[in-house]
Amino acid sequence: MRSARRTVDRFDLDQARIAEALGQLRDRGEATVRDRWHTTRFNLALAVQAGLAAALAWIVSRHFLGNPDPVFAPIAAIGTVASSVGQRLRRSVELIIGVAVGIGVGDLLIFVIGSGAWQLGIVVTLGIVLTIFLGGGPAVVNQAAATAVLIVALTPASPDIESLRVIDALVGGFIALAVIALLLPVNPLRLVDRAARPALNRLADQLSETAEALATDDATRAQRALERMTEIEEYMDGLEEALHGGRETTILSPARWHRRGALTQYFEGAEFINHAVQNSGTLVRRAVTALEDGEPRPSSLPEAISALADAVRMLRQDLGVGTLPKSARQCALSAVSAAGRAYDEGVGFSGSVVVAQVRTTASDILRATGIERAEANRLVRWAVGRDAAREAPVDAESLPE
Structure with missing residues (x-):
């Protein structure tokens, strides 16, 4: 009887592993086709x-x-x-x-x-x-x-x-x-946006995956997100090259001179986007450790990471059309506030590192929107100190330009 039960359990485990492997293969195939179409x-x-x-x-x-x-x-x-x-x-x-x-x-x-x-x-x-x-x-x-x-x-x-x-x-x-x-001068802003899209979309997606993994206690899912994070740096090289090409286009082509301001904003924010990618890698790595070690994970912790993912998406969207990324600022500060609540509710060692990285990455995103360092740090400290349950959300329109 026990032998038969072990056989059934082993069969169920094998089926689960097969399903998981097929799911990973399908996701990888979809990503490859999407990336190739984007490259074309x-x-x-x-x-x-x-x-x-x-x-x-x-x-x-x-x-x-x-x-x-x-x-x-x-x-x-x-x-x-x-x-x-x-x-x-x-x-x-x-x-x-x-x-x-x-x-x-x-x-x-x-x-x-x-x-x-x-x-x-x-x-x-x-x-x-x-x-x-x-x-x-x-x-x-x-x-x-x-x-x-x-x-x-x-x-x-x-x-x-x-x-x-x-x-x-x-x-x-x-x-x-x-x-x-x-x-046939290319649109420099569109050129840069297309180069940034794979990196920032991949970053936002893996942050969202990490948030879901924390919410559902799925260390394997978080580990997969960590593995995919390594691909983002390759895309960042393409973004840097596109920025130089876009700047050259605005110099050579009179028809694209009006794009200089928007491209300058993207150019100045690229350094902090790169910092956000690096800090997010540490965030996801520590999230994996927190799950594997069974550390406490208050619901506000995945909420913070999810808000951070939204901030990345809003940043790419607003920079891509040449508008001031106020919605990205709103999401970044919401992430900081949720991370502060998570810390107050109690997290382990790795969880505290995740909280710190949420704050650091949010500061990077604020810098990428054009906010100076001192002001970005002040806003982050303010978001940590405020009680989101008693105060109204940050008004993005009131943030400095």
């Missing part, structure tokens, strides 16, 4: 810019400059647009230098040793070594190597186009800059 939409404007720049570079080089084989013009144009979202002026110069190095090395060596497979290997190797020696970055190195390959491949068919190759590179690079700045 994010890069669609760059793809259109690259296509238009390549076509215009070909037309100008072939029909206006008389180059019968304008290969390097569209290559330089595509490289200028697509090599990086930010710092295009510097990268366009690097790409032109890379083309010049590749052409010079390739033409010289082919004149001396001829063309062929082993000659191709030598040309590429020397082109890369010389470019690195001259201090070129990855874009220069890649372009020099690719250009050297094309030189070897095209020389037998087109022996007298050396001077036009450098002109092609210049034409392609400057046409790409014209497309970026004048013809």
Whole structure:
């Protein structure tokens, strides 16, 4: 009888584990599809810019400059647009230098040793070594190597186009800059918002998951949230790159000058968004420990983390449309107030760290909304000290701008 009961219990446990594994796989699959779709939409404007720049570079080089084989013009144009979202002026110069190095090395060596497979290997190797020696970055190195390959491949068919190759590179690079700045300038605020969305949405989602885990005493759920938190830092790199690209767009494109103010607000808040991500990681980690150790968890503790998640969502939403994030301030202070109540009601060691991290992360969010450090700290202290049951909620309209 006991053996049969153990078999049934083991079967139920296995079924639960299978269901949990399938659920994790489904969630991961949905997240992957969502992330890929987001990435495609994010890069669609760059793809259109690259296509238009390549076509215009070909037309100008072939029909206006008389180059019968304008290969390097569209290559330089595509490289200028697509090599990086930010710092295009510097990268366009690097790409032109890379083309010049590749052409010079390739033409010289082919004149001396001829063309062929082993000659191709030598040309590429020397082109890369010389470019690195001259201090070129990855874009220069890649372009020099690719250009050297094309030189070897095209020389037998087109022996007298050396001077036009450098002109092609210049034409392609400057046409790409014209497309970026004048013809199809991206909306810099939308560019940054799309880059920030994966990071901030993932942060808010995992904070919400942690709140639910605390409310339902589910350490496994909190652990999964902690594991997913590690992915956010990768998205933050994309946000920083998009911010630099957006700032460059507001400088180059007269049509986007009106976005400078909103983008500056996002740019100045990025540092504190990054702090909020790091502090939230510590928060979730300590929440896992509190659950595993069976520490007391008053209902106001998950309430605080849930309010913090709402603050992150409101921050992204308001910054993304260029408005003052007052709703994010309201949610952040509500989180601090709930965390203060949780501390008064009694928490363990890890729970007290969670409370402290709620306060720290809320302060980061307030700083990201444009509030100075001293004022943010004052508001946090005030929110901790007030009794939410007897006082009206913070009026977001009254907070400093």
